[in-house]
Amino acid sequence: MARNDEKQIAFSVRGLTKTYGEGAAAVHALRGVDLDLPRGEIVVLLGPSGSGKSTLLNILGGLDSASSGTASFEGRELLEMSDAELTSYRRENIGFVFQFYNLMPSLTAYENVELVTEIADDPLDPGEALEIVGLKERTHHFPSELSGGEQQRVAIARAIAKRPTVLFCDEPTGALDSTTGRAVLHVLKNVNEQLGTTVLIVTHAAATAQMADRVIYFADGAIREVVENETKLDPSEIEW
Amino acid sequence: MVSPLDRKLLRDLARMKGQAAAIAAVIGLGVLMQVMMGGLVNTLDQTRQTYYDRYxxxxxxxxxxxxxxxxxxxxxxxxxxxxxxxxxxxxxxxxxxxxxxxxxxxxxxxxxxxxxxxxxxxxxxxxxxxxxxxxxxxxxxxxxxxxxxxxxxxxxxxxxxxxxxxxxxxxxxxxxxxxxxxxxxxxxxxxxxxxxxxxxxxxxxxxxxxxxxxxxxxxxxxxxxxxxxxxxxxxxxxxxxxxxxxxxxxxxxxxxVSEEIRGLRISATVVPPIFLAVAAFLLYIVISRMVQSEREEIGLLKAFGYTSAEVSIHYLKFVLVIAILGAIAGALGGIMAGRWMAVFYQYYFKFPFLVFELDKSSFVTGFVVSILSASVGSLFVLRGVFNLTPAVAMRPPAPTDYSRAAKFSQGMRRYLDQPSRMVLRRLLRHPGRMAGSVIGIGTGMALSVATLTMMAGFERAVDLTFSVIDRSDMALTFVTPLSDRAVIDLARQPGVEHAEPVRVVPVILRNGVHSYNGAIEGRVQQPQLNRVIDKRILPIEMRREGVILAEPLADILRVDAGDMLTVEVREGRRPVLEIPVIGIAQTMLGAPAFMEIGALNRALKEPGRVSGAFLSVDSAKRDQIVAAIKDMPAVAGVSQKEDARRALVELMNTGPGATRYIMTIVAAIITFGIVYNAARIARAERTRDLASLRVMGFTRNETAFVLLGELAIVTLAALPMGVGLGYYLTYLIVEGFSTDIYQIPVVFSPSAYGAAIVAVVLAALVSGWLVKRDIDRADLIAALKTRD
Structure with missing residues (x-):
């Protein structure tokens, strides 16, 4: 615990709930979550689908609203932010990587990264970002000309190019085979180490937990357990 | 340096070029009509003035x-x-x-x-x-x-x-x-x-x-x-x-000439805005559904931190490029079509030269309407998307709850297979979206109905004039009014079956400030050869006590049956008379007024005078009769009905009426444009579903059925709407085509409605075929790999 005290807290969450729908049809995605996440760590949120981990990620990323509770980023309350404040919060601090890459099919790899560097304050050069994810050779290819793993790496390059404080990854390897998946995780690890970016990975692939500083187990919309790994494995050592 | 968003815009435009072109064409045609008619009228008016001045x-x-x-x-x-x-x-x-x-x-x-x-x-x-x-x-x-x-x-x-x-x-x-x-x-x-x-x-x-x-x-x-x-x-x-x-x-x-140009100006004022309004409405529907289908990308851009304003501007640029390109193409096409029409009318009006003059206001109207309808269509949808949190927007809309729709069709389970149920439930679940398509196709069809009905109206005008109203074979005009004995003599000519006298007197008709320079035609009490009919096409009997006005004349003078009219006779002793209006007649040609011939002559104090006659003749002896009339010095002119009929048809085909052909073509293109767009959008919305069906083992035809079944039902639902809307639109358009010289009746022409229905069904078949070809070619894996 001593280590935590040295680190700055990035996210602080208290009594967070999220309910979709009303009455009998209501779905309780989050049923009261309390959590503190320090900066600079790789955090893996594990749990079966529907356990609420993606909902938490979306709320922390400023993509979704909560029903009750508080969630702050570096002391600023996210749930009280206006639409415009959330937009600039995302613009300045957050990078997203999605399971299905969400690249713009009509833009090249380079241009997809540029889409973000365009609106960031002190971005990486798109070429540099692509180099970090190992795609220097494929910068001018369109998404349709890239494999799934390559597309996901473009998505990561796009997410990190703005030098975000936090990188949110929702099932980043969900659509990939194990070899490609490992390569993607490797990129995430490098980002964490090289840029000091806090990386939050939501997944239901338990093996991913082995590369994390901290693992949060989710079930039924609540945190069941938080485990801090004494030793982290390199993605290449992870057994799937 | 072009920003990545602008590059996305250009590439998206290139990718959707077919659909973008169809949308641009719809609005372009609306603008084309506006610019063409405005330019045509201004050119003709300016040319006439210049011609008059120069000569x-x-x-x-x-x-x-x-x-x-x-x-x-x-x-x-x-x-x-x-x-x-x-x-x-x-x-x-x-x-x-x-x-x-x-x-x-x-x-x-x-x-x-x-x-x-x-x-x-x-x-x-x-x-x-x-x-x-x-x-x-x-x-x-x-x-x-x-x-x-x-x-x-x-x-x-x-x-x-x-x-x-x-x-x-x-x-x-x-x-x-x-x-x-x-x-x-x-x-x-x-x-x-x-x-x-x-x-x-x-x-x-x-x-x-x-x-x-x-x-x-x-x-x-x-x-x-x-x-x-x-x-x-x-x-x-x-x-x-x-x-x-x-x-x-x-x-x-x-x-x-003035009357013809005035008629064209009325057409130019009334008709193109109807086309433009329909095109604008279609643009609104198409654009809003297109933006709707971009929902996920909008959510993604928001997730990256793009502001609502930046995203809106991006999509506005997208639709504005389409709308403005369409408007520019329409304006250029309108200028060219207007010039081409002007050259056509140059021969008709016999102008030795043309002074081209554009109607600037029609450009402004065309562009403003296009840009507004496109912007409103997209902003309306964008506002809806922005109301969602980015996380929700980025997800495809949660599988729609079909449980409500299921209730409707539960009883049909026994009769309908799975794909039919998919079609039906989707239609029942998205009544708004379906209504949009139905209204769009219905409106396009209404345009076709109206233009085709107008065509039938032109035929009806000729037919009523020469088969129902005028049943004579020839009409004679005397050099000066003669004694009514002249008609009796004519009737005695071999080959003349029947002769009916007429007395035409030039007059100025006045009702307060409203006046009309025309003539009163004196007719026998129950005319047989050239009849006066009412709105129900029943003959009107000439009565002694007053004058019967053609409907357009009654409109000009703002009088109705029972009102008094001041009649200034412009012949002979030029008396000024007060005569009551006793009836309104339906006429297709001119704006005549009728009186019983005896009453008219008494009012003029010139009893027993005739100025012409209508004859029905034995067609075998026609040449003989013409030869006999030729020797009569009192006869100033003879018009044979066939000549008159030919002249009227020619007038309608070369005068202002000629624009009806262009309008019918434009209406047909607009109708096709909206049907095709509806099919394309439905296909874009369901790419994944269709691929899934194929993967599951449905055949191409079975898969296409799910989409085309929807198109078929929407098209069928649009037909009655097109019929109803077309009926009212016809009144608006026909109004614009009637001139002082001829009037176009609104007729219920089953064949016009039939043709419009066939056109819409044909458009649906062609669109369906084009879309099915697309489905057949679709890359299943690619469609399924697309994020959902």
């Missing part, structure tokens, strides 16, 4: 019986008169063939040296008659063309009772004779009225007018009071048999 058409015409040349100086000194000129005119008869009746002509003098100061002419071919060669004449080009007469030919004409031989040396056009109408007829016909120009000395000799004139032409200073000048002219020339000076607005040809 110094007189402002006031003052016919007299015979006045000495010295009066010219006095006329020229009247306050407000800028220029004055005298001339000699006379009526003549031209013999063309033995078989035909002689053709009525007007002979007009030109000065013995030089050209006319007023009412100049444009020499198209040949030369001006040489002074001192009294047999040389020039002919109106329209007549010469219709009769295939070329300079150098000889021609026999009767002037003032004497038959003389002439040589045609030139063909001319004149702003005074853009239209020529044979006496007793409403529809102009180049072939049946001629104008002859001769040197003054020769013409004066023929009409015994040496040292005298029988018409004064006057050009006015700017700002001069026409009424005052007319009054002074009448006073000054009263002793010389002044028939009453009249202004350009009452000059026959100018009145006709």
């Amino acid at each position: 110094r058409l007189a402002d006031v015409f003052a016919p007299v019986t015979r006045a000495p040349d010295r009066m010219l100086d006095r006329v020229a000194r009247i306050d407000g008169v800028a220029a004055a000129e005298t001339r000699v005119t006379g009526s003549a008869l031209i013999d063309i063939t033995d078989r035909e009746l002689p053709i009525r002509a007007q002979a007009i003098s030109i000065p013995d040296t030089g050209g006319p100061r007023l009412n100049d002419f444009f020499l198209v071919e040949g030369r001006v008659p040489s002074p001192g060669h009294p047999s040389e004449i020039m002919l109106l080009e329209g007549f010469a063309d219709a009769r295939a007469i070329i300079p150098g030919e000889r021609l026999t004409a009767t002037m003032n009772g004497a038959k003389r031989e002439f040589q045609v040396v030139g063909l001319v056009q004149s702003p005074e004779f853009l239209y020529t109408t044979a006496p007793g007829e409403l529809v102009p016909d180049d072939a049946r009225f001629a104008v002859i120009w001769m040197r003054r000395a020769a013409l004066s000799a023929a009409y015994d007018m040496n040292g005298a004139f029988n018409e004064v032409l006057v050009a006015l200073n700017r700002g001069a009071n026409v009424e005052v000048v007319k009054a002074k002219l009448d006073l000054m020339l009263d002793a010389f048999g002044a028939a009453g000076a009249y202004g350009l607005e009452h000059q026959a040809s100018n009145r006709f």
Whole structure:
């Protein structure tokens, strides 16, 4: 615990709930979550689908609203932010990587990264970002000309190019085979180490937990357990 | 440096070029109509004005019986008169063939040296008659063309009772004779009225007018009071048999041209906005659904931190590029179509040149409407998307809850297979979206219904006029009113089956400030050969106590049955009468007024007078009858119904009515555009579903059924709507096409509706085929790999 005290807290969450729908049809995605996440760590949120981990990620990323509770980023309350404040919060601090890459099919790899560097304050050069994810050779290819793993790496390059404080990854390897998946995780690890970016990975692939500083187990919309790994494995050592 | 968003925009446009082009075409056609009609009307109006100015058409015409040349100086000194000129005119008869009746002509003098100061002419071919060669004449080009007469030919004409031989040396056009109408007829016909120009000395000799004139032409200073000048002219020339000076607005040809241009202007004001409004509505529907399908990308951009304003601007640019390109293409097309139409009308109006003039306001209207409807369509959807949190927007809409729709179709489970149920439930679940498609297709179809019905209306107008109203074979006009014995004599001619008298009296009809220069036709009590009918196409009996007005005339005068009308007779002793309106008649041609012939003659105190007759004849003896009539000096003109019918059809096909063809084509394209767009969008919305079906083992046809079944149901639902909406739209459009010269009735034409239905169904089939081809070609894996 001593280590935590040295680190700055990035996210602080208290009594967070999220309910979709009303009455009998209501779905309780989050049923009261309390959590503190320090900066600079790789955090893996594990749990079966529907356990609420993606909902938490979306709320922390400023993509979704909560029903009750508080969630702050570096002391600023996210749930009280206006639409415009959330937009600039995302613009300045957050990078997203999605399971299905969400690249713009009509833009090249380079241009997809540029889409973000365009609106960031002190971005990486798109070429540099692509180099970090190992795609220097494929910068001018369109998404349709890239494999799934390559597309996901473009998505990561796009997410990190703005030098975000936090990188949110929702099932980043969900659509990939194990070899490609490992390569993607490797990129995430490098980002964490090289840029000091806090990386939050939501997944239901338990093996991913082995590369994390901290693992949060989710079930039924609540945190069941938080485990801090004494030793982290390199993605290449992870057994799937 | 182009921003990545702008590059996305360009590539998206390139990817969707087919659909973008279809959308742009729809709005472009709306703008095209607007610009074309505006430019056409302005060009014609400007050309007419320039023609009049350049050839110094007189402002006031003052016919007299015979006045000495010295009066010219006095006329020229009247306050407000800028220029004055005298001339000699006379009526003549031209013999063309033995078989035909002689053709009525007007002979007009030109000065013995030089050209006319007023009412100049444009020499198209040949030369001006040489002074001192009294047999040389020039002919109106329209007549010469219709009769295939070329300079150098000889021609026999009767002037003032004497038959003389002439040589045609030139063909001319004149702003005074853009239209020529044979006496007793409403529809102009180049072939049946001629104008002859001769040197003054020769013409004066023929009409015994040496040292005298029988018409004064006057050009006015700017700002001069026409009424005052007319009054002074009448006073000054009263002793010389002044028939009453009249202004350009009452000059026959100018009145006709003005009326035609006015009709076109009304069409241009009424019809294109309807097209533009329909196109704008379609644009709105198409754009809003297109933006809807971009929902996930919008969510993603928001997730990256793009503001709502930035995202809105991006999509606005996208739709504006389409709308503006469409509008520009429409405007350019409209300019070209307008010019092409103007050239077409140039021949119709016989202008020697064209002064192209665009209608700037139509550009503004076209662009503003296109941009507004596109922007509103996209902003409306964007606002809805922005109301969602980015996380929700980025997800495909959660699988729609079909449980409600399921209830509706539970009973059908037994009868419907799985794909049919998919189609039905989707339609029931998205009533709004389906309504959009139905309304869009229905509106497009309504345009087609209206334009096709209008076509049927034109045919109906011809048919009513010549089969129901006018059942005679020929109509005779006498030189001057005769005793009614003349008709009895005509009826006795071998081959004449029936003869019916008519008395036509020129009048000015007045109701307060509303007035109309026209004529009253006296008819027998129960006309058989040329009938007067009401709205139900039942014959109206002439009653003694009042006048029956054609509907457009009643509209002009703002009177109804039971109102009193002031009638200023312009012939004979020129009495002013107060006559009640006793009925309203349905007419297709002109704006006539009818009275019982006996009552009319009594009111004029000229009992037993007739000015013409309608005949029905034995067609086997037609030539014989024509030959007999030819020998009757009292007969000024004969119009055979077939000629009149042909002239009317030609007028409708070449005059303002000609635009109906273009409108029908545009309506058809717009209808196809909206059906095709509806099919494309439905396909875009369901790419994944369709691929999934294929993967599951459905055949191509079974898969296509899910999509095309929807299109089929939407199309079928749109048909009754198109019929209903088309019915009302017809009234709006037909209104714009009726002119003072002919009226177009709104008819319920089953074939027009049938054709519109066939067109929509055909458009749906073609669209369905195009879309199915797309589905068949679709890359299944790619479609499924797309994030969902």
